[in-house]
Amino acid sequence: MDIAFSDRFLNMLKTARSVVVSTGAGVSAESGVPTFRGADGLWKKFRPEELATFEAFQANPQIVWEWYQYRREIIHKIKPNPGHYAIVRMPEYFESFDLITQNVDGLHRAAGSLDVIELHGNIMRNKCVACGGLSDDLEFAQFPPICKCGGRLRPDVVWFGEMLPADALERAEKASASCDIFFSVGTSGVVQPAAGLAYMARRGGAFVVEINLEPTELTYISDEHFGGKSGEILPAILEKIKSVRSRSLTKS
Ligand code: BV8
Ligand code: ZN
Numbered sequence: 001m002d003i004a005f006s007d008r009f010l011n012m013l014k015t016a017r018s019v020v021v022s023t024g025a026g027v028s029a030e031s032g033v034p035t036f037r038g039a040d041g042l043w044k045k046f047r048p049e050e051l052a053t054f055e056a057f058q059a060n061p062q063i064v065w066e067w068y069q070y071r072r073e074i075i076h077k078i079k080p081n082p083g084h085y086a087i088v089r090m091p092e093y094f095e096s097f098d099l100i101t102q103n104v105d106g107l108h109r110a111a112g113s114l115d116v117i118e119l120h121g122n123i124m125r126n127k128c129v130a131c132g133g134l135s136d137d138l139e140f141a142q143f144p145p146i147c148k149c150g151g152r153l154r155p156d157v158v159w160f161g162e163m164l165p166a167d168a169l170e171r172a173e174k175a176s177a178s179c180d181i182f183f184s185v186g187t188s189g190v191v192q193p194a195a196g197l198a199y200m201a202r203r204g205g206a207f208v209v210e211i212n213l214e215p216t217e218l219t220y221i222s223d224e225h226f227g228g229k230s231g232e233i234l235p236a237i238l239e240k241i242k243s244v245r246s247r248s249l250t251k252s
Contacts, residue, residue, distance in 0.1 A: 001232040005240055009224050012207045013237075014244045016180035018096035021087055022172075022197055023230075026186020026212060028107050030081040030231035033074060037188050038213075053159045061144040061152060068155045072123060072138060080111035083185070086234035088112040093245045098175035102187060102194045104157045117172050119164050119194050125156035164193065172197055177204040185211045186230050189218035198222075 005013075025035035035041050046067060050056055057064045088111050091097035099116050101108055104123040108116045126135045130151020137145075145153040158164050172194075176182060182201030189195040198218045202208050210222040211230050219225050226233045 001228075001236045003226065003233065003236045003240075006224060009207070009209065010240070010244060012181050013241055016094060016207075018098075018175075018179045019090065019094045019181045019183070020098045020100060020175050020179040020197075020201065020206075021090065021183040021185060022100040022102075022176070022187070022194075023087075023108070023185045024102045024187025024189075024194075027083050027087075027101075027230045027234075028078075028081075028103055028105050029186065030083065030229060031105075031107060032078045033103075033105050033107070035186075037190070052157075053161055054154075055161075057154055057159070065144045065155075068123060068157075075105045075107075075123060076138065078105075078107070080107045081231040083230040083232075083234040084108055084111035084113070086238040089238055090241065092247045093241050096175075096179075098171070098179070100172045100175070100194075100197065102191065104155075117168050117175075119158070119168050119172060121155075121157035121165070123155055123157055126153045127156040128153055169193065173200055176201045176206070179204070179206050181209060182206040183209045183211065184218050184222070185234070187212070187216070187218070189216045 025033065029035050029038065051064055051067050084107050087099060087108065099108060099113050101116055101118055102120050104120050106122055106124055124136060126137060126145065128147035128149060128151045131147060131149045133147055133149065134156060147153050176197040177200045179201060182198060184198050189198065195217065198208055198221060202221045208222045209224045210216065210218055211226045211233050213228065215225065
């Protein structure tokens, strides 16, 4: 894919020490994972407050579990796309690199990214609301599933109104506030506090790059907006990084 790179962006790619990539549902769209707010969006058929909240789960565990099992079915069959794989290679070219994701699909790790800051948990993991025990069964003897301790199992994701994992959020905020380039990839920039990371990066003096099919809430604070598919744009950016930087000797 031929992309026009501004001199400012090229200069940033040449000189940056620390880079953050922050992804949303759009980075997984080309793998076949439905996004939340796009045309095929998950929220089209359902409403977030009806399903992705602890209250909804308590009121109707059967319905909430059916929705997660439906999404797990989709995610179980799909593979990372070229966008995920391009991100895997980026850390080799920078002294400091952090990957943050709002996604719960596990595709960054499946592609080979070693250290992923998962702000909203992982849909393929279960957590017991009573003992906090984690498990990765996808099939259950009874439905909605119950833990060995007798407590109710839930998907290990962060629901609306729930706190994000403190360590993940702290790492994400620290990296965003101090990086030289902040890539916002495939997110509508609506859900907080994840969406706030781009503002933190901007305030910290980072060069903010947005990759999205269309403009979003974050476009007006971005220094560069690449309109198009992340599965095509990220590999093109990786090729440019390779041509303007040698692999960072501090990285194996
Ligand atoms: C909390 C896990 C507080 C579950 C998710 C009013 C104002 C501000 C905030 C709030 C408010 N009212 C409530 C809040 C807080 C709320 C929130 O932000 N609400 C929003 C809706 C306004 N946030 C919370 O509740 C968070 N917790 O705030 O706690 C608190 C404080 C004290 C004490 C207790 C609590 C928790 C939020 C986490 C919710 N969980 N996921 C699950 O997945 O089932 S959110 C879920 O939606 C995702 O994880 C993700 O974060 C979000 C989806 O957003 P995106 O990833 O951006 O996806 P979207 O579809 O929107 O956009 C896709 C983009 O990709 C589009 O722009 C599209 O153009 C683009 N795209 C598509 N294809 C491609 C592409 N781009 C490139 N290439 C392509 N091929
Ligand atoms: Zn338990």
